[in-house]
Amino acid sequence: MTTTNASPAANQMWGGRFAEGPDAIMQAINASIGFDQRLYAQDIAGSRAHAAMLAAQGIITPNDAEAIREGLLTVLSEIETGNFPFKVELEDIHMNVEARLKEIIGAPAGRLHTARSRNDQVAVDFRLWVRDQCDAAIAGLTALMRAFLAQAEAGADWVMPGFTHLQTAQPVTWGHHMMAYVEMFARDRSRFMDARARMNECPLGAAALAGTSFPIDRMATARALGFDRPTANSLDSVSDRDFALEFLAASSICAMHLSRFAEELVIWSSAQFRFVRLSDRWTTGSSIMPQKKNPDAAELLRAKIGRILGATVALFTVMKGLPLTYSKDMQEDKEQVFDAADTLMLGLAAMTGMVADMAANRESLAAAAASGFSTATDLADWLVRELGLPFREAHHVTGTLVAMAESQGCDLPDLTLAQMQSVHSGIRADVFEVLGIENSVRSRRSYGGTAPDQVRAQIARWKEHLG
Ligand code: ARG
Numbered sequence: 001m002t003t004t005n006a007s008p009a010a011n012q013m014w015g016g017r018f019a020e021g022p023d024a025i026m027q028a029i030n031a032s033i034g035f036d037q038r039l040y041a042q043d044i045a046g047s048r049a050h051a052a053m054l055a056a057q058g059i060i061t062p063n064d065a066e067a068i069r070e071g072l073l074t075v076l077s078e079i080e081t082g083n084f085p086f087k088v089e090l091e092d093i094h095m096n097v098e099a100r101l102k103e104i105i106g107a108p109a110g111r112l113h114t115a116r117s118r119n120d121q122v123a124v125d126f127r128l129w130v131r132d133q134c135d136a137a138i139a140g141l142t143a144l145m146r147a148f149l150a151q152a153e154a155g156a157d158w159v160m161p162g163f164t165h166l167q168t169a170q171p172v173t174w175g176h177h178m179m180a181y182v183e184m185f186a187r188d189r190s191r192f193m194d195a196r197a198r199m200n201e202c203p204l205g206a207a208a209l210a211g212t213s214f215p216i217d218r219m220a221t222a223r224a225l226g227f228d229r230p231t232a233n234s235l236d237s238v239s240d241r242d243f244a245l246e247f248l249a250a251s252s253i254c255a256m257h258l259s260r261f262a263e264e265l266v267i268w269s270s271a272q273f274r275f276v277r278l279s280d281r282w283t284t285g286s287s288i289m290p291q292k293k294n295p296d297a298a299e300l301l302r303a304k305i306g307r308i309l310g311a312t313v314a315l316f317t318v319m320k321g322l323p324l325t326y327s328k329d330m331q332e333d334k335e336q337v338f339d340a341a342d343t344l345m346l347g348l349a350a351m352t353g354m355v356a357d358m359a360a361n362r363e364s365l366a367a368a369a370a371s372g373f374s375t376a377t378d379l380a381d382w383l384v385r386e387l388g389l390p391f392r393e394a395h396h397v398t399g400t401l402v403a404m405a406e407s408q409g410c411d412l413p414d415l416t417l418a419q420m421q422s423v424h425s426g427i428r429a430d431v432f433e434v435l436g437i438e439n440s441v442r443s444r445r446s447y448g449g450t451a452p453d454q455v456r457a458q459i460a461r462w463k464e465h466l467g
Contacts, residue, residue, distance in 0.1 A: 013095045021089075030328075033086055035335050036093045040079045042128040043093050044072050046121060046204060049224035051112055053217050059115065064108035071105035072097075092331075093125070094118050115216050117208035119238040119326045124204040126334065128225065130247050133341040134196040137251070140348035141189040142466060145182050147355040149466075152178035152459050157452035159437045160275065160365035161374055168372030170444075171437040174360055175455040182462055184257045191250035199243035202227035206237035209325040239325035241315065241333050248312040248337065251344045255305040258347050262301035265354065269295050274364040279357035282350070297350050304347050311336035369437045373402045373412055378434040378443070387426045397424045 009021035022030065048069060055065030075097055078084040090096045095118075102109035156175035161168045202222035205212065211234040218230035231237040268275035269283075278295055286292035314336045318329055376398050383394035400423050405412050413435040420427045433439055445451035448458075 011089070011091075012099065013090065027088060030091060031088045032092045032331050032334070033088055033090065033096055035338065036122075036331075037079075037086060037096070038338060039093050039122075039125040039129055039334075040097065041076070042125040043097055043121070044076050045128065045225060046124045047097065047112060048072055049221045050116055050204060052224065053220045054111070054114060054214075056220065057215050057217055059214050059216070060108075060111045064111050067105045067108040068101065068112050071101045071109065074104050075100050092118070092122075094121050115205070115207060115212040115214035117206075117238075119208050120203050120206040120234075122330075123206070123238050124202060124225070126241075126337075127199055127203065127243055130244050130337065130341075131196055131199060133337075133345075134192045134199075134247060136341075136345055137192045137254070137348070138189055138196075140345055140352070141185050141192070141254070144348055144352045144355065145185050145189070145462070145466060147352050148178045148182045148185070149459060149462055151355060151358070151360070152176075152182065152455065155360055155362065156455045156459065157441075158360065158362050158365055159369045159441055161369045161372065162450070168368070168374050170377055171369040171374050171440045172450040173441050173452055173455055174362075174365060175452065175459065176450040179455060179458050179462075181257070181261055182458075185254070186462070188250065188254040188257060191253065192247075195243065195246040195250055197228075198246065200226075200228045201231045202229070203231045203237035205230060206234035209235055209238050235325050239322070239330075241319055241330060244333055244337050245312070245315055245319070248308070248315060248340055251340050252305065252309045252312050255308040255344060255347065258351055259302045259305045261351065261355075262298040265298040265358070266295050266302065269293075269298070273368070274361055275368070276361060277359045278354065279359075281357055282354045297354055301347050301351055304343050307343050308340045311340035366437065371411060373405065375412055375435045375437060375440045376402055378440045379412060379431065382431055382434045383424070383427075386428070386431075387424070389424075 010016075010018035011021070015021075051060070051065050051068040051072075054060040055062050060068075075084070078100070084096075084100065086096055087099070090099050098109060098112060101112065152175040155178070156173060158174035159171050160174050160177065162170050162172035162177070202218065202225055204221045204225070205216050205218040222228070222230045265276065265278065267273055269278050278293070278298070280293075282295075282297045283293045284296045286294060315333055318332045322329055379401065380391065380394040380398040383389045383397055384391050387394075389397070401412065401415065401420060404419060404423070405415055408415075413432060417427070417429055417431075420431065434443070441450050442452065445454055448454065
């Protein structure tokens with residue numbers, strides 16, 4: 001029977017060569033248990049897969065593997081019921097779990113770390129966690145797309161102004177505007193799918209950095225943890241966090257999209273626009289101005305990108321210039337990703353609720369669409385099509401008519417035929433047909449255009465795709 005004689009103050013997991021324990025401030029800067037305890041389920045899943053594999057390979061005995069398996073289940077339930085004694089002197093989730101396992105099952109716990117290091121352990125735990133977040137983002141985006149699809153379907157042919165420079169440009173349909181976001185969030189969704197597929201390789205078994213001399217079966221652990229295959233290079237396995245960066249990049253782009261619709265909601269719900277009414281469930285009142293209904297959720301969603309993009313920059317900065325392989329710098333990878341993921345999931349849920357609840361004001365949308373000379377392009381196109389004018393000349397004639405209407409304080413369809421003919425003698429009465437906003441949107445039937453039948457075709461395509 002051998003005993004270890006490390007100082008009682010030294011770390012029980014790695015203190016063999018240490019005579020003194022760490023300074024209290026060293027402990028504070030070194031410990032990650034305050035945040036990485038979020039990885040407990042992944043850590044225990046990884047350990048279970050590892051122990052089962054060690055037994056199957058004859059590296060540990062079936063009895064020890066069984067004791068480890070049962071002990072880990074006890075640890076899991078202790079954590080889940082809030083009865084686990086997390087200890088800062090045990091640094092991180094990996095050592096906290098293992099030390100507690102030792103208290104519960106005794107000696108066999110010491111065999112769990114055979115052919116493994118905290119370096120591949122944290123790599124597999126974090127990958128599993130980020131992979132779950134990709135799944136959550138994909139589900140959240142699917143729900144959000146459905147909410148936009150429902151809005152698009154209800155108002156596929158409602159006319160509203162389309163803007164460039166936030167100036168009235170051409171009439172478009174409400175359905176078309178909603179479907180623009182379906183496209184954006186669909187791309188976001190596919191980014192999370194791509195990232196998930198790429199990260200789905202198992203680093204467990206890379207050990208500290210070089211692999212191991214034990215006859216481990218990396219295919220088995222990869223399979224047990226739902227990975228497609230093991231990673232192919234042990235140095236890379238323990239030292240990259242590009243999977244987390246991809247998650248953050250996809251999250252940042254998605255948050256940027258969320259912020260754009262959030263901004264539209266802030267503008268549209270104002271008394272000056274009145275395009276939409278937000279439900280009471282997603283707005284707040286003012287303590288001094290009784291008439292106010294503030295779009296706080298939309299404003300917060302407009303701002304949340306700051307945290308997510310900030311996390312992305314922070315992790316890039318941590319990883320930049322790190323020599324291979326693992327460096328403790330990489331412990332700084334987690335908090336930012338946790339916060340970004342929480343922020344994104346909350347944002348997706350809030351936006352889904354707001355979109356589902358919002359009520360478009362069809363009359364205000366139509367009135368706004370009819371103002372601001374929104375059918376000037378239709379007039380120019382008519383001059384090209386019907387009178388054979390070159391587009392540049394048609395543009396000029398139309399501009400002259402816009403100036404005339406503006407000086408008379410009316411819109412284009414309010415000009416008389418005689419007034420129009422004073423600018424170009426060829427103009428006929430049927431020009432008025434293209435000056436109406438309904439006709440304008442109906443005419444834009446090019447693929448991906450705003451015509452209601454085009455919009456309905458896109459809605460049908462997406463509904464079938466989402467099932
Ligand atoms: N808490 C550490 C981290 O999050 C675990 C890996 C520690 N590895 C080591 N060699 N000190 O990165």
